[in-house]
Amino acid sequence: MLCGIFSHREGLSYFGLIFDIYSSLRRLGFSIDFLSPEATNFNDYKLIIASGVMHTPDKLKELLLNSIAEILFGPRSNAKSENMYIETKLPPNLPKIDVTVDRVQTLRPDINIPLEINGNAKYYIEELEGKAVDIIKTSSGISVLKSKNNINYLGSWLDGNGFDELFISLCNKINLDYTVMPYGVRRRETTDHYYWFNYNENETKTIIGSIKGADFVKIKK
Structure with missing residues (x-):
């Protein structure tokens, strides 16, 4: 951008x-x-x-x-x-x-x-x-x-x-892949990992599983 x-x-x-x-x-x-x-x-x-x-x-x-x-x-x-x-x-x-x-x-x-x-x-x-x-x-x-x-x-x-x-x-x-994110959940990509952040107070279900409130998940590529 x-x-x-x-x-x-x-x-x-x-x-x-x-x-x-x-x-x-x-x-x-x-x-x-x-x-x-x-x-x-x-x-x-x-x-x-x-x-x-x-x-x-x-x-x-x-x-x-x-x-x-x-x-x-x-x-x-x-x-x-x-x-x-x-x-x-x-x-x-x-x-x-x-x-x-x-x-x-x-x-x-x-x-x-x-x-x-x-x-x-x-x-x-x-x-x-x-x-x-x-x-x-x-x-x-x-x-x-x-x-x-x-x-x-x-x-x-x-x-x-x-x-x-x-x-x-x-x-x-x-043909650029995208993922519609759940409300309050965002994803960041680095060279080696994906980070999924749940900014919600409560646990939220995503395509990678549930993420606890105010928590994140790190996934290796």
Whole structure:
């Protein structure tokens, strides 16, 4: 996951978006690496998320677009120049996928837009145009995720169910194994072991057996 700068309406933040994405990936049992925008080697990764990076340096954009990993841009990726103004060519300005953000609709805090899949778009939704294939749409047919080959652009901040469905779809596309974790249970992977942590007060059943409350299990690979 790449780090960047995010700004939209009052009360929203880049870190809020990334935390929602992080939480979804953790619910699917993944360990996550946070990478600097100055990173140059993505060879060890199958899925790279560049959401909310408002200014994407040309070198980074080229590296991501030429990577063999599945790449998720958006929302708000490459929306501003280095000096934080809107470029003449509308975002996300990604040469390998035909998608353009025509405008952005801000939503009231109490309004969610249902998706065709499980979940909702919230806070805002970008109006996406272009010939890239629609992978996720709202229940009324508005494009939310466009894709071409391994490049994807997401045009909204999703709720938890929406992000879960999105990442399950991407994992299935690239045959990346995931495990839907029980509530309050998370897994971390190291070179040699898996660690399953139960943050619940009570014992919780998992696919590896029961874990006592506030305890963990270490499993050798």
